[in-house]
Amino acid sequence: MVSENLLKIKSTLPESVTLVAVSKTKPVSDIQEAYDAGHRTFGENYPQEMRDKHEVLPQDIQWHFIGHLQTNKIKYIIPYVTLIHSIDSANLLEAVNKEAKKHERVVDCLLQFHIALEETKFGLDLDEARQLLDSEAFKTMENVRICGVMGMATFTNDEAEVRKEFKYLKEIFDTLKTEYFANQPQFKEISMGMSEDYLIAIEEGATMVRVGSKIFGARNYNK
Ligand SMILES: *Cc1c(COP(=O)(O)O)cnc(C)c1O
Numbered sequence: 001m002v003s004e005n006l007l008k009i010k011s012t013l014p015e016s017v018t019l020v021a022v023s024k025t026k027p028v029s030d031i032q033e034a035y036d037a038g039h040r041t042f043g044e045n046y047p048q049e050m051r052d053k054h055e056v057l058p059q060d061i062q063w064h065f066i067g068h069l070q071t072n073k074i075k076y077i078i079p080y081v082t083l084i085h086s087i088d089s090a091n092l093l094e095a096v097n098k099e100a101k102k103h104e105r106v107v108d109c110l111l112q113f114h115i116a117l118e119e120t121k122f123g124l125d126l127d128e129a130r131q132l133l134d135s136e137a138f139k140t141m142e143n144v145r146i147c148g149v150m151g152m153a154t155f156t157n158d159e160a161e162v163r164k165e166f167k168y169l170k171e172i173f174d175t176l177k178t179e180y181f182a183n184q185p186q187f188k189e190i191s192m193g194m195s196e197d198y199l200i201a202i203e204e205g206a207t208m209v210r211v212g213s214k215i216f217g218a219r220n221y222n223k
Pocket residue numbers: 022024045066067152193194195196210211212213214
């Protein structure tokens with residue numbers, strides 16, 4: 001089932017779009033099934049859960065951290081994480097930089113933006129991002145690399161609203177690219193779109209989509 005869902009979704013994606021298979025709350029056996037079908041990029045929301053899965057699954061899996069990250073949990077992911085999608089404060093980026101330095105790594109990160117109507121979703125706004133990128137502290141961070149932006153649309157059936165939010169994230173990306181990253185080819189990722197809206201996200205310029213329930217089935221509990 002998992003592998004069929006996965007291959008079906010992959011067949012609808014342009015080759016340039018990275019599929020992050022969101023496996024949070026799902027058992028290792030489901031991830032192994034997707035792995036055996038050729039998939040290597042998985043997304044998790046909880047640091048200890050990601051660590052536990054990383055320990056028992058094949059080492060060539062690329063683990064993307066997509067959930068809200070507390071500074072005291074960074075240590076569970078830094079040794080092996082491929083990309084952190086959810087940098088939502090200067091403090092968090094600073095703490096990631098510090099832990100990455102201990103492990104002599106440069107960790108790729110996305111800046112998460114608040115684009116939804118709901119107040120509950122985490123993320124920066126454009127001014128906060130500019131403050132971060134202009135700060136002296138940021139200029140001394142040698143163990144993080146900003147590779148783009150991430151956002152979550154409002155949970156709604158209103159397609160026009162969702163599309164508007166994705167367009168806005170694309171605008172933020174273009175603005176930051178021009179202002180800060182014009183000569184930095186690594187700044188190229190727009191992570192947006194989930195099971196219900198990834199096709200809209202791709203139309204609006206997503207380079208990475210994060211799809212969970214459409215691959216692994218509904219989650220039992222709302223984590
Ligand atoms: C859970 C989650 C997803 C995947 O959600 P689905 O609707 O199951 O595809 C994507 N992104 C983030 C940040 C998530 O927390």
